[in-house]
Amino acid sequence: xxxxxxxxxxxxxxxxxxxxxxxxxxxxxxxxxxxxxxxxxxxxxxxxxxxxxxxxxxxxxxxxxxxxxxxxxxxxxxxxxxxxxxxxxxxxxxxxxxxxxxxxxxxxxxxxxxxxxxxxxxxxxxxxxxxxxxxxxxxxxxxxxxxxxxxxxxxxxxxxxxxxxxxxxxxxxxxxxxxxxxxxxxxxxxxxxxxxxxxxxxxxxxxxxxxxxxxxxxxxxxxxxxxxxxxxxxxxxxxxxxxxxxxxxxxxxxxxxxxxxxxxxxxxxxxxxxxxxxxxxxxxxxxxxxxxxxxxxxxxxxxxxxxxxxxxxxxxxxxxxxxxxxxxxxxxxxxxxxxxxxxxxxxxxxxxxxxxxxxxxxxxxxxxxxxxxxxxxxxxxxxxxxxxxxxxxxxxxxxxxxxxxxxxxxxxxxxxxxxxxxxxxxxxxxxxxxxxxxxxxxxxxxxxxxxxxxxxxxxxxxxxxxx
Ligand SMILES: NC(=O)c1ccc[n+]([C@@H]2O[C@H](COP(=O)([O-])OP(=O)(O)OC[C@H]3O[C@@H](n4cnc5c(N)ncnc54)[C@H](O)[C@@H]3O)[C@@H](O)[C@H]2O)c1
Numbered sequence: 001x002x003x004x005x006x007x008x009x010x011x012x013x014x015x016x017x018x019x020x021x022x023x024x025x026x027x028x029x030x031x032x033x034x035x036x037x038x039x040x041x042x043x044x045x046x047x048x049x050x051x052x053x054x055x056x057x058x059x060x061x062x063x064x065x066x067x068x069x070x071x072x073x074x075x076x077x078x079x080x081x082x083x084x085x086x087x088x089x090x091x092x093x094x095x096x097x098x099x100x101x102x103x104x105x106x107x108x109x110x111x112x113x114x115x116x117x118x119x120x121x122x123x124x125x126x127x128x129x130x131x132x133x134x135x136x137x138x139x140x141x142x143x144x145x146x147x148x149x150x151x152x153x154x155x156x157x158x159x160x161x162x163x164x165x166x167x168x169x170x171x172x173x174x175x176x177x178x179x180x181x182x183x184x185x186x187x188x189x190x191x192x193x194x195x196x197x198x199x200x201x202x203x204x205x206x207x208x209x210x211x212x213x214x215x216x217x218x219x220x221x222x223x224x225x226x227x228x229x230x231x232x233x234x235x236x237x238x239x240x241x242x243x244x245x246x247x248x249x250x251x252x253x254x255x256x257x258x259x260x261x262x263x264x265x266x267x268x269x270x271x272x273x274x275x276x277x278x279x280x281x282x283x284x285x286x287x288x289x290x291x292x293x294x295x296x297x298x299x300x301x302x303x304x305x306x307x308x309x310x311x312x313x314x315x316x317x318x319x320x321x322x323x324x325x326x327x328x329x330x331x332x333x334x335x336x337x338x339x340x341x342x343x344x345x346x347x348x349x350x351x352x353x354x355x356x357x358x359x360x361x362x363x364x365x366x367x368x369x370x371x372x373x374x375x376x377x378x379x380x381x382x383x384x385x386x387x388x389x390x391x392x393x394x395x396x397x398x399x400x401x402x403x404x405x406x407x408x409x410x411x412x413x414x415x416x417x418x419x420x421x422x423x424x425x426x427x428x429x430x431x432x433x434x435x436x437x438x439x440x441x442x443x444x445x446x447x448x449x450x451x452x453x454x455x456x457x458x459x460x461x462x463x464x465x466x467x
Contacts, residue, residue, distance in 0.1 A: 033109025035061035037114035048119030049080045050196035053090035065109040086197045086375035086448035110144025122155040124304040152185040158305040159241040184211040185219035188244035205229040209240035248302030254288040262464030272464025292334040292446030293370020294327045295359030331373035333462040338444030347381040356425020357390040364392035389414035
């Protein structure tokens with residue numbers, strides 16, 4: 001394996017001395033753009049679809065592959081279920097100019113492609129990473145792997161996963177040796193849902209790490225075709241795996257700090273938002289926004305990967321742990337604060353409207369949304385009726401199981417006659433709520449997005465400012 005010391009000594013001429021690899025490097029761009037070297041994307045979800053779209057926009061031939069028949073059916077019509085700007089357009093164009101093929105055969109996709117990108121989910125189950133989808137895809141790729149192919153792992157994973165789990169599977173099922181016969185790359189996706197293509201193409205450099213010098217050089221060359229901001233080549237895969245987790249932990253811990261200071265402000269009787277605005281005018285201060293909970297498949301998950309790995313190394317990452325605990329406690333805390341606004345009414349007679357089911361505004365992704373935690377709190381209190389509104393989420397299996405819970409897509413209908421309205425996701429629609437919409441309902445803003453000027457005569461409070 002390449003060490004940091006080796007990386008410093010590494011020179012492109014070492015690689016160009018190797019005939020095989022120098023030929024490959026020189027011809028890569030032309031072969032990818034002509035479609036001779038195809039790129040297969042395993043997992044056409046929130047991450048895989050925009051990556052596929054970015055490659056199509058760069059002129060590559062993409063093979064989209066997924067285990068879900070409905071996702072494949074959609075893709076064959078040039079559509080995805082992901083509301084990401086530019087993705088459907090790229091898929092439609094890819095089908096019409098025959099640059100996009102959709103496969104359900106994972107092994108054939110590997111046989112037919114040069115670069116294979118693993119974009120399937122890794123979620124946290126009890127703090128451990130559930131790598132079953134990555135393992136399954138790695139087996140299929142291994143079965144179809146050929147000499148000189150490149151495999152890239154994309155999901156955020158506990159440090160060590162690529163080398164300890166993915167590479168052994170690929171070698172076992174292909175009979176090929178990494179770095180000698182095929183090349184292994186870790187390329188963490190760094191997108192923000194809702195502007196994924198822009199993020200890949202324009203906003204940030206791509207991060208790549210290779211198993212060895214050849215893998216790194218090939219991957220830097222390949223990925224520079226889509227990352228216009230350039231490539232950060234890292235000295236080893238474990239460091240690149242940690243890089244992605246650090247981004248998430250930074251966000252989680254800083255949100256926890258904002259939550260702590262918001263709670264402190266409420267007790268002190270000051271407006272957290274006013275203080276934050278003034279404090280952040282100083283260039284070294286970047287206080288994040290507090291909120292009713294941290295959701296999504298990324299930020300609440302990555303600290304758990306760090307904590308689990310830290311435990312195995314006998315390192316106590318106290319700040320990461322307490323940040324997670326604090327953020328996990330926010331739905332319950334906010335529900336309590338919201339109910340205080342109602343003063344005397346018994347919870348059993350309450351109709352409560354929750355605004356937002358997506359884990360944040362502007363997206364339809366409901367994974368680990370704090371709304372589910374708020375619902376659990378309200379269930380414990382046995383409230384009469386829970387209405388959930390979201391402009392982008394049209395269906396949710398959980399709520400149909402309960403006779404007192406309703407997912408409602410019409411905002412006015414959802415809030416009409418509610419005793420209490422709680423804003424959970426910062427969708428734009430909710431920022432414009434005013435005293436006419438809200439009527440006699442009481443409002444708790446769990447994101448701090450509401451415009452005070454629109455709320456004359458409304459009984460309301462927000463996180464960090466009990467007013
Ligand atoms: N969502 C984000 O904003 C984001 C950002 C950065 C990184 N990530 C990382 O990307 C990973 C993927 O996340 P996502 O949001 O795209 O997930 P997703 O659930 O939206 O999509 C995953 C896709 O993989 C498919 N799939 C699952 N198992 C499969 C298998 N065995 N074979 C073939 N296809 C399979 C699913 O059907 C689905 O279409 C996450 O684990 C995370 O680490 C996500």
